[in-house]
Amino acid sequence: MRDRLSFYILRExxxxxxxxxxxxxxxxxxxLLAFLGPVEWLAILLFTTVILPLSxxxxxxxxxxxxxxxxxxxVIGFLFVMQSIFLPGGGTALVQVWVLDITLENVNIAFVNATRILTMISSFLLLLLTTHPSALMSDLARRGVPGPISYTVTSTLQILPQMQVKAxxxxxxxxxxxxxxxxxxxKRIRALLPLVAPLVFGSLVDVEERAIAIEARAFNSPRQKTSLVEIDDRPIDRRIRWGLILVVIFLLGSRLWLK
Amino acid sequence: MAQVTINNLTYTYPLTEEPALREISIEIQAGEFLAVIGANGAGKTTLCYTLSGFIPHFFRGELQGKILIDGLDTANSKLYEIVEKVGLAFQNPFNQISGSKFTVYEEIAFGLENLGLPRDEIRSRVEWILALTGIEDLAERSPYALSGGQQQKVALASILVMKPGVLVLDEPTSQLDPIGTREVFQVIRSLAHSGQTIILAEHKMEWIAEFADRVLVLDKGEIVRLGTPQQVLSDINLLSSGIGLSRYTRVAHRVNQQKLWPKGQRYPISLQEATEAFGRLLSQEGGSKK
Amino acid sequence: MNLINSIKKDFNTMTWVLIPVAIAINIVIGQFVVLLKLPVFLDSIGTVLVAVIAGPWAGALTGTLSNIIWGLLIDPNAFPWFPVALLIGFVAGWCAIAGLFKSWWRVVIAGFLIAITAALASTPIAVYLYGGITASGSSFITAFLIQTGRDMVSAVLSTNFLVEPVDKIATALLAFAILEGLSSRYLARFPRSENVAVAKGGRTTQLIVAVLVTVFLVALYALVFVRLIS
Known part of the structure; x- marks a missing residue:
């Protein structure tokens, strides 16, 4: 049994x-800020001064x-190298590789693109490391995400490891x-079929009984669902959210202003 | 009035010609324990789905006749209304786990969350059912990291926690090993003693003999026998409808074939009855030799 | 109102329970393919499956959640590509409603339409989020095309048109093969089971045919590709 279902690590x-x-x-x-912020080096700045310290x-x-x-x-290493080498244009040649010029401008663009991806994915990583998927889903369910959708996500989190073990x-x-x-x-294509068929048909057949089982437990009840787990939403959380929204509006606005 | 009334029920699955159930009529009283037996394909599972509303609502198909549960006409009600009155547990324990909960405690609470009960009520009910089914020690485990018998007990608890008036069990131990089977039947025993109405489809005759108030025999979708376990389970003619009788009954039948069984005496259906019957037989034999 | 009803139609309890299984199928087959080092992704078979028997909205949801869960559990790099997965499910669902999942040759057309959708949808993400050259192997093609003087958008688009059809036609065919292997009694529980015409019998032959067709297409495409670059 895999005890780690996700990236989540329980800490205080x-x-x-x-x-x-x-x-x-x-x-x-x-x-939003990494991609649309007023300056291009904002992405790397956010990674080093916000995401990393928060982690x-x-x-x-x-x-x-x-x-x-x-x-x-x-990912970003590959991206950086490829874009530095292959992007067209740019005047300031740094090195020449074979028939290709590596220019300062292109290295710059490659760097910005790579750091944006870094900021995007690593900020998700920070969320995933500190948030249990079911806590995220039940909080979203409480805020109006339909119950069956949160059922579907948490159910996948359980079924997937089962299927990987079976696989x-x-x-x-x-x-x-x-x-x-x-x-x-x-040979490898022919190998796929005997691997996949038993797994796929077995798990699809189970769907019918599981549907019966959850209907038997009032899955379709029109009553307003409640939740066993209580998820904190302190006033400070609300203030942080509003603060973030204001920062985003301010910085995106300042970009338009600078133009 | 009876808690469950089935009146002249005939049901045919979609895409099939032959009815799976034919002209079934029966009344089940509150607190009664009814066992349903029959060969594979005799209609046991279909009857269980009919009693719990999944026929016709989930399986569709063609239903004639009437099923009343606590006065609720199931064919004309919504499935979510029916499941508040009838609980259903079935064979495969693995497929009864909702899949969306990370601990047994949360798993059992799933139905109550769907019913919209307040958090305190959910907690007190879950703790009550954990104790009743004897699985307090599993509460914080993952429902997937359990043995088959433990999973089936969790499935039972998950249904019972919703306090259904009628509990329908479709061969709940058929995929379990002997230890798991015994554990699940211990839970069923305590439920039966608490006055829960139970309808159990099963082919383990020893257990039926112990619990059932009445036994219903299905053959090709029809009721062929209905009576007390003593009347029904000792009937050797049932072997011809593909029902495996208990080993006690079969041994007695063998003895009878060798013309050693006392005339007119009913075959035993349980260990206790067998002990008594064979004890008498042996003591008579001992007596006659003297 | 029509829109709401169309969305509602896709979702019954069977759909909600099928979606997690479909997502798991996407991920597990996707990982098998990596393990066997096949030159395709095949990571949307489950999405297409749901789209066909439950409908476009359910397909779109499956695609979206599939990428989100891939991101949650395995690799957060999957997150930005969710719109592609969404559209794959959505278009597959409409293909099915239009009757393209009723025979083998029509399924190939459906696969092709899905491929075009995927190619179009992934282009802006590759260009605007990743700067054109992403981290996948096909980036070398893009890089080559840029060097031959094409602009970024058309280079990325051409690459996608080159890469997607094989994968998505194979995906559609395999999804169809799975559907053919399921009983009509089982399929009838889903909201749009009428989308599939199930010709019964010869299950294994059909699965083998699907694989053969896939192989054939891989070969054909390799040929076309060699022509294009020489």
Whole structure:
């Protein structure tokens, strides 16, 4: 059994205590500012002065850095190198590789693009490390996201690991029977079917009984649903959300003004 | 008035020709324990779905006749109204886990959240049912990290916590090992003693003999027998409708085939009855040899 | 009012329970494909499945949630691409309503339409969020096209048109193969089961045919691609 269903790490911190919607607002504010802010280097500034310090404030700094390194460095590294080399135009040649000029302008653009992606994805990462998915969903459900949608998300979080375990079992069983998962393209395509078919049909057939089971538990009741878990939404959370919205409006407005 | 009344019910699944249930009529009193037996395909599951409203609402198809539960005409009610009166648990424990909850405690609360009960009421009911079903120690575990028997008890608790007037159980132990089976039947026993109305489709005759007030036998969608366990389960003719009788009954039948069983004496249906009957038989034999 | 009814029609309890399974199918098959190093993604089979039997709105929701959950659990890089997944589900659903999931050759057309949608939808995300060259392998094609003098948008668009059809036609065919393998009694529980014409019998042959057609298309496309760049 996988005990970690997501990136979430249970710790005691002001960021963990923050309401999920507040954190979600923070994420979207950071993304908007990184992409549409008044200056291009705002993205890297936000990463170093907001996201990174917050991750340490949340006592997940180490995990944040390692997840960033694992998930993001390859992506933005590749992006940076590719764009530096292949983007057209730019006058100030730095180096010449084969027939391509690497120009200062293009390195600059590549850097801005890479840091924007860094800020976008890492701010999500900060949310995920400090928020249990079911807390996020029940808070959103309380605020008007339809109950079945939050059911669907949390249910996927449970079903997926089950299916991955089953998939691994099937994979091992088929390999033991001599199925080749290496070799040429044809062989690998042919390998897909016996791996996938039992898994897919098995899990689809279960849908009917699970639908009966949740209907038997009043899933479709028109009554106003309640929630067992209580999720804090303190006055400070509301103030932070409004503050963030104002900052975003101010900075986006200042961009228009500067134009 | 009876708590459950089925009047002349005939039901055909969609895309099929033959009715799955034919002219079923029965009344079930509050607090009664009715066992439903029959071969595979005799209509046990269909009857369970009919009693819990999933026929016709979920399965659609063609339904004639009338089902009344606490006065509620199920064919003309909404499924969400019916499930507040009738609880249903079925074979596969894994598929009865809602899938959206991370602990057993939350899992059991799922139905109550849907019913919109206040948080305090949910907590007190969940704690009550955890104690009743003896699974307090599982409360903080993931519902997926449990054995089949434990999952089935969680499924039962999740239904019972909604306090249904009628509990319908469709072979709840058919996918469990002997230990899981015993655990689940211990829960069913305490429910039966508490006066819960229970309809149980099952083929484990020893357990039926212990609990049931009445036994209903289905064959090809029709009621072929209805009576006390003593009357029905000792009837060797049931073997021909594909029903496996208990080993006690079958041993007695063997003995009878060898003309050693006392004439006119009913076959035993439980360990206790078998002990008594064979004890008498042996002591008579001992007596006659002397 | 019509819109609300159209949305409502897609969702019954079967749909709500199917969606998580479909998302899991997307992710698990997507990971299998990576493991087998196949030159496709095949990460929308579940989305298309839902779109066909439950409808465009349910398909759109499945696509969206699929990317969100991929982001939540595995890789937050999936988040920005959710509009593509949304539109894949949406268009697949309308293809199904238009009757394109009733025979094998029509499914290929549906796959092609889905591919065009995906190509169009991912272009602005690649251009405006990632600056044109993203982190996927197909970026080399984009880079090449830019060097041959095309502008950014048309380079990205051409790349997507080149890459998407094989993947999305294979996706549609595999989704259809799965549907053919399910009983009509089971399919009838879903809101738009009439979208699928289930020709019964020869399940395994049909699945093999689907794989063969996929292989054929991969080969054909490789050919076209070689022509284009030489």
């Amino acid at each position: 911190s002001p960021i963990h205590r923050m309401n999920p919607l507040t954190k979600l607002t923070l994420v979207f504010s950071l993304i 340490f404030l949340a006592h997940v700094g180490r995990e944040f850095l390692s997840a960033t390194a694992r998930l993001l460095l390859p 691994a079992t099937i994979m091992d069983a088929q390999r033991a029977r001599g199925l080749e998962t290496q070799g040429n393209l044809m």
